[in-house]
Amino acid sequence: MQELREQLRFMMVGLVPKGTNSETILHDMEELESLIKTLKGGVFSAIIQKADYPQKATYIGSGKSQEVADSIAEEKIDIVVINNILKPGQLYTLEKIFFRSNPKVKVWDRVDLILQIFQLHAHTKEAKLQIDLANLRHMGPRTYGMGYILSRQGGGIGTIGVGETNTELMKRHWRNEMKQISIELLKLSKERVKQIAKRRSIGFLTTAIVGYTNAGKTMLYNRLTNKINLVDDALFATLDSSVGKVYIPSKKKDIILTDTIGFIKNLPPSLIDAFKSTLLESVNADLLLVVVDISDPEFVDKLRVVEEILYDLMMEKKNCLYVFTKIDKAKSVDKISLSKRYIGSNLQFISAKTGEGIDNLLNAIGELIFKENITS
Ligand SMILES: Nc1nc2c(ncn2[C@@H]2O[C@H](COP(=O)(O)OP(=O)(O)OP(=O)(O)O)[C@@H](O)[C@H]2O)c(=O)[nH]1
Ligand SMILES: [Mg+2]
Structure with missing residues (x-):
């Protein structure tokens, strides 16, 4: 019982081009569900949007976003997973729209979900470093992108807002961190290449x-x-x-x-x-x-x-x-x-x-x- 209550409640959202056959949609959603289950999450709601092109701001469109928001409230959803790769701004906008239904709701894209699984399953130093790098690459623009949004709100026209300075700092920190990890990974790769060469030489x-x-x-x-x-x-x-x-x-x-x-x-x-x-x-x-x-x-x-x-x-x-x-x-x-x-x-x-x-x-x-x- 305890375990059930602690299980995170997921909602799956798929955007598929018009005309996609229902079998393909079903298999895609089944794969997404398997990914969620690997994280020990439960799927409590699923919505498909058929559209040839994603909407710029919300990816799934404002009408569908409202439908998702209603379902979040009804099913007490913790995490919404969109089965595609989204832009940082789109995820941010969706979280804002869904805030009223659940202020703690998280919106992930497919890459976020896969990275969470990677984090759970990584054991070696090399795997952990690779995941850190992938995480930084994927999350970075979202983090400093938010800084950019703050700067637009904080600083007026012609002034440099606090947010803008922060954005630069965050960007620099982000780049440095990625560089450090890449250097460490390069060392491990060189070690691996040496081992491969040694095996070959014998x-x-x-x-x-x-x-x-x-x-x-x-x-x-x-x-x-x-x-x-x-x-x-x-x-x-x-x-x-x-x-x-x-x-x-x-x-x-x-x-x-x-x-x-x-x-x-x-x-x-x-x-x-x-x-x-x-x-x-x-x-x-x-x-x-x-x-x-x-x-x-x-x-x-x-x-x-x-x-x-x-x-x-x-x-x-x-x-x-x-x-x-x-x-x-x-x-x-x-x-x-x-x-x-x-x-x-x-x-x-x-x-x-x-x-x-x-x-x-x-x-x-x-x-x-x-x-x-x-x-x-
Ligand atoms: N019946 C049957 N099941 C198999 C066979 N080979 C693997 N399985 C099952 O398939 C599932 C996946 O097997 P794994 O060997 O972990 O697959 P993998 O490709 O290494 O998977 P990842 O490391 O997660 O990418 C497990 O439940 C296995 O028991 C097989 O020859 N016959
Ligand atoms: Mg395996």
Whole structure:
């Protein structure tokens, strides 16, 4: 009972272009709900606005804002999450509109929500620093943007208001803080690059697991390396990167396997950029295992998102092996049509849970990684 009362009450708001099919909307909102549940929050209300362009001031438009305000009062909402990336001024304006319904209400965009999850799940110094940097990048303009608003209210025309001086101070502090964190991250990245170079110099080849969040990457990593990293039916359970050894029987050789943070759609490039240090293992890998949850009805769209992010990270031309996992859970697996769709790619079908297909996967990894690196 106590726990229930302490649970934060969320409301989801989605803005989708007119004509978006209802299935896409449903899946988008389900993903947003999963993100909220990962934070242990409950969803008590949801509103969809269909519009081709967001409104400048309020993003969702003034009529919809009023509807949201009514629902906040009715359902005693603590946090409203808008399922897009908003401008700082828009979030500020919405909080002002909703103030009457609940003076403590918070308005988050999708990035705020993801950053909250990251904060909850970060363990290593590197992950924490990366999140601090992402947070500063995302929240900074909002903080000094407010200073700007104060300056316009405080200082009259032709005068320099107190707020304006504060804005400059805040901006400088913000920039300094980001610089400090970037320097620390650079040190950690250099350390990582050294380790990668050392592994390579003693002849180890590296395979990196990448894929959408919750696809089953860590369970596969654990099965192949015999480790017991956290596997959870939650988004972004893994934020740090792990490195382990895997024996390839067909080649009688060990390789290195890495697991890392998953991808999700609608991530701003600055957020991915903040995780560059963690992603270094994948960027430097000799082979990528692109893990896809084939039991997920949305797997084709999610794979597209992963491929787009790999492209942004300039990793799309890497040696890739598509690993369709959770075949034990999938209703049907149409291997023929998948082979046609991903023609020219290497495909494997496995269950990290039951072990089905793992021997074939190890063979395929061996063939691909040692073929490409025949001279090493
Ligand atoms: N049935 C079945 N479930 C699986 C399989 N692999 C993973 N799962 C489940 O899928 C969920 C996510 O697994 P993880 O391995 O944590 O996924 P991940 O891709 O590492 O997720 P993040 O680190 O959060 O991005 C967990 O509930 C696992 O038990 C599988 O082969 N079969
Ligand atoms: Mg994981």
